[in-house]
Amino acid sequence: MAGNALEAQAWDLLNHARVTLGGRAIGVRASTDESLGTLNYDRCFVRDFAVCAPAFLLRNEAGIVRDFLVTVNALQAREGGLRAYEPRQGLMPASFRPMPGGDGHTLDADYGEESIARVTPVDSVFWWLITLRAYTRASGDAELARTEAFQQTIRRILHLVLTGSFEMFPTLLVPEGSFMIDRRMGVYGHPLEVQSLFFAALRAADELLTGDDGPGDAARERLRNLRLHVARHYWLDRTTLDRLREEGRDQFGERVMNVYNVFPESIPRWVEEWLPADAGYLAGNIGPGRIDFRFFAQGNLVAVTAGLADHDEALRLMKLYDERWDDLVGKAPLRIVYPALKGEVWKVMTGADAKNGPWQYHNGGRWPCLLWSFAPAAIATGRTDLLERAVAAAEKRLGEDRWPEYYDGRRGARPGKLARRLQSWSMAAYLYAKACLRDPAAADLYRWDEDVEPEDATPARFRSSPSTA
Numbered sequence: 032m033a034g035n036a037l038e039a040q041a042w043d044l045l046n047h048a049r050v051t052l053g054g055r056a057i058g059v060r061a062s063t064d065e066s067l068g069t070l071n072y073d074r075c076f077v078r079d080f081a082v083c084a085p086a087f088l089l090r091n092e093a094g095i096v097r098d099f100l101v102t103v104n105a106l107q108a109r110e111g112g113l114r115a116y117e118p119r120q121g122l123m124p125a126s127f128r129p130m131p132g133g134d135g136h137t138l139d140a141d142y143g144e145e146s147i148a149r150v151t152p153v154d155s156v157f158w159w160l161i162t163l164r165a166y167t168r169a170s171g172d173a174e175l176a177r178t179e180a181f182q183q184t185i186r187r188i189l190h191l192v193l194t195g196s197f198e199m200f201p202t203l204l205v206p207e208g209s210f211m212i213d214r215r216m217g218v219y220g221h222p223l224e225v226q227s228l229f230f231a232a233l234r235a236a237d238e239l240l241t242g243d244d245g246p247g248d249a250a251r252e253r254l255r256n257l258r259l260h261v262a263r264h265y266w267l268d269r270t271t272l273d274r275l276r277e278e279g280r281d282q283f284g285e286r287v288m289n290v291y292n293v294f295p296e297s298i299p300r301w302v303e304e305w306l307p308a309d310a311g312y313l314a315g316n317i318g319p320g321r322i323d324f325r326f327f328a329q330g331n332l333v334a335v336t337a338g339l340a341d342h343d344e345a346l347r348l349m350k351l352y353d354e355r356w357d358d359l360v361g362k363a364p365l366r367i368v369y370p371a372l373k374g375e376v377w378k379v380m381t382g383a384d385a386k387n388g389p390w391q392y393h394n395g396g397r398w399p400c401l402l403w404s405f406a407p408a409a410i411a412t413g414r415t416d417l418l419e420r421a422v423a424a425a426e427k428r429l430g431e432d433r434w435p436e437y438y439d440g441r442r443g444a445r446p447g448k449l450a451r452r453l454q455s456w457s458m459a460a461y462l463y464a465k466a467c468l469r470d471p472a473a474a475d476l477y478r479w480d481e482d483v484e485p486e487d488a489t490p491a492r493f494r495s496s497p498s499t500a
């Protein structure tokens with residue numbers, strides 16, 4: 032279907048998905064497809080609506096984004112957190128909906144306690160901050176973020192995410208499935224996507240906080256530390272693979288080279304064959320004795336737009352897209368993770384999750400909603416050509432396939448076996464990508480101009496030896 036007709040169709044369907052409370056639109060349902068049973072797709076998910084927000088903002092419909100921000104703000108856990116079975120102070124829900132059978136003014140929110148496998152929505156607070164910043168930029172309304180209520184909310188978020196961990200690294204330690212990939216996929220610990228969203232959200236908080244008090248300073252310091260930590264430990268290219276092979280093993284003490292004690296035997300064969308000489312990317316996860324070499328799209332793309340990756344890394348990442356197009360984009364944008372887990376590894380890592388079979392759903396399926404981060408990343412790196420290619424691929428399929436949530440398949444792309452159609456963030460991400468092609472300034476909603484200076488604030492005695500810097 033031609034671009035304009037497709038955009039009109041997407042808007043019709045998105046309008047139909049609006050969630051209202053007391054007569055005001057406060058978000059959109061994840062999907063309006065009821066053919067597979069609604070499950071929880073009739074709810075407004077915080078991360079899904081955050082991806083939908085720029086389409087509304089660029090269409091001068093800032094009101095729905097404002098009301099979404101106000102709604103989620105009211106749902107932030109204000110107190111408690113010392114007891115089990117209650118959300119920690121500062122947490123925001125994964126999703127909400129008007130209370131079924133209620134008075135039309137009350138909300139029902141899920142902080143993970145109703146979700147499949149009871150996963151925690153760590154990312155909701157980040158999506159809220161990133162969306163507040165985009166709203167402020169696009170609407171010109173700086174007042175909302177400056178209200179005392181919102182300022183307190185930002186501080187509560189910072190308190191939640193900057194404290195309360197057992198370890199001393201600048202990255203965030205999270206449980207399995209705590210973000211967009213919300214089923215077991217070996218993404219516990221320090222998954223890249225959470226670190227990238229964390230970084231972007233800290234940048235947003237730094238920009239939106241008024242007054243130069245403690246939380247702002249702490250956010251800025253964490254940004255500098257996170258930047259250094261990710262550059263040092265997550266970046267993968269041919270040189271870093273060689274270095275990994277040379278580093279010492281089982282080193283004990285303060286100044287060691289192989290901080291995470293990664294064994295070169297754990298470097299998978301596929302990465303050696305797959306990674307082109309002039310390209311690179313950020314690893315999916317790092318932890319004791321562990322590098323997850325899988326390529327996760329969202330974490331890498333947000334790292335580009337938020338400046339967690341430096342300019343050279345960003346260019347090489349887009350080169351990877353160019354040179355491995357069939358694997359990472361192909362017939363429908365964009366692959367969520369490459370490669371898929373298979374065989375015994377799939378069984379152990381996913382717990383034999385049939386929905387996450389090889390090249391399906393989170394395990395190597397293709398998700399149109401990822402156009403949301405691909406578009407500003409392509410613009411930021413001057414690779415509009417890649418964005419045009421991805422949008423052209425989307426236009427061949429999305430309307431005809433009725434806007435699936437995701438596609439299955441290693442080479443081809445068929446709408447996912449269990450995919451909902453009429454998926455809101457698939458439509459809105461396409462609309463945003465089109466807006467970025469029409470006017471590259473649209474990418475600025477999720478970009479920052481200045482760099483964050485990387486800084487190592489760890490006491491000198493804990494620093495790794497200079498050769499790993």
Ligand code: GLC
Nearest residue numbers: 061076078079210211212213
């Ligand atoms: C699935 C996805 C999650 C999304 C939700 C609603 O659970 O894994 O990322 O937010 O559906 O679309």
